[in-house]
Amino acid sequence: MKDNYIPLRVNRDFGGIISVYFDFFKQNIKNFTNVFISYNGIFLIGLLIASYLLVSGFIGLIAQEFDFIGDTDTSGFAQDYYLYLGIGGFIFFIIFICVAILNYSLSSGYMIKYEEHKSNNVNKNEVWQLVKGQFGNIVLFVLLLIPIYLVVLIAAIILAIIPLLGLFAQYILQFFLTAWVGVSFFDMLQNKKSVTDALGEGWRLVTGSFWKSVGVNFIMGLLLGILLLLALIVPGIIIGVYTFHVIENNVDYSQSIVSTIVYTLGTCFILIIAVYGQCLSQFVNGILYYALHEKTYNENARASIEQIGQNH
Template sequence: MFQLFKKRNFSELVGDTFTFFKMNGKHYFRNYFIINGGFLLVLLVLVYFIMNVFFEGLFANLNGGLGGTNNTIDHYMNNNLELFITLSIMTVVVAVFLSILSYAYPVAYMKLLEKNSTFSTNDIIKVIKSKIGKIVIFFIASLFVLVPIMMIAMVLSFALVFILIGIPLLFIIIPALMCWFSLSFYDYISTDKGYFEALGNGFSLLKQKFWPSVGSTAIMYLIMQIVVGFVSMIPYLIGVFSMFTTLEGQNSPNIQSEQFSFLMLMMGITMILSLLLNFIFQNFILVNQGIIYYSLREENENNTPKSEIDLIGTYSE
């Protein structure tokens, strides 16, 4: 059984994140896809249809340009404006719902793991349902409290980039804000505290071991971006390479149209793959934040002896 309550340094915060998935990854992701998979599939389908409408407009414009007709894409988009707006609204609604659900899932999972070594999908759903009110309140309240603070901090950091000091600040402020948000969310959902109390406690936890917490967050975010960026860019690079190698020395309008069509297809696959991988690998960051949260709680509450007593019955079975 993975030990949540444990005092950890920087290397252990990163290493135990991968240890968690080594021990619980199969169970974690199986339940993740059972709970979130349907909504994720709907989101990917909606994104596909939006891109299909947009790319068809580009193809119409390409063919119109080759035939001497101007403003073809404007005509196409005007004719399909209602469809495009409807799909966009549906996509935003599903994306927001899925993002909130994906954020709540690891909190519910770790809350159950805190007390039990075995639990089912229904147990996770029950925890999420029991906390749905607090989850919605947290994200709505954060739109008016946390998000403006984060935006001001980001704007100031980007402004300082012009005098160079902002560049290192960005590498500190971005993961620090992410960590503050996550620690506050974990504390708000895992306890009976109010929103502002959880926000204050999350900030206190962040300050408690600032550099290990921010450093591990930055490392996990960097790993995620490298993996997602590398994998998702493969279809796009295939499309670009295929287009330039085929078009070399050939000026036929039909060949150009076919190659641009293939490039757009690869771009669509790239976007869908990037979206899918972002939701999947986001779990590594969120679990890392949970490990930070329980480690900092251990520093303050000394829960290890209690956990070891609880595990005696598990080992004897």
């Protein structure tokens, strides 16, 4: 066991979960990013292509609106730009679903292997083998989420009718769902359970510590949102300064290669940050899972007591 290993199977309170999350994040950010890049390479290229198509469509339509293209009949151009937007949007939607499933699995698998080896030197091939071995259950889990989210959507619409109180209820429902899905998914991979058994176990764990589960996801969702916004400051400033330059100098951005490159890379970076954020959010529920599981079953505490008895 490495000296800097952070035990995860510990019954932690609200503050302890948040504290250990950031300790885990700082310790594993480099190694997990390597796993992330290794298995998301083809999707990152796909996001770049989707970004190019979306940017080309938006730039073309805006340029047409401000008559940068000229006084000729632009209906043909508009059709092309809408086609770019449609294809780009479709590619992005497909990639987003794929990477959401993949990275939800990778982050869970990484944490499971971290706990198994009690080391932050996690082998990316072992993570992939764990995910691949549970591929059928992962797909079934995602399919079952569709009716669950539909029910929650209907409930949210009903709650929206109630002023103020309904808004708070919507947020509580949203963060409860996030905790339940995240903890259930983690339990499925950790213990190789069936989807329904994992959802049942996740429900018992999360409802047994309802406010802790909701609160952790609310606070960490807020903090991670701020963290991701900070990561977007530098590219945001670059794009903002360049846009100011374009407007001030009346640049024909519809014909500018530089404009296309700047906006494409900026859009792609934003999409990648959003995808990476999914992984970070599942780490939260991984730590929450271990805390709730230990609180319920005391397996690690009993094992430690038995080990002390054997040593004596």
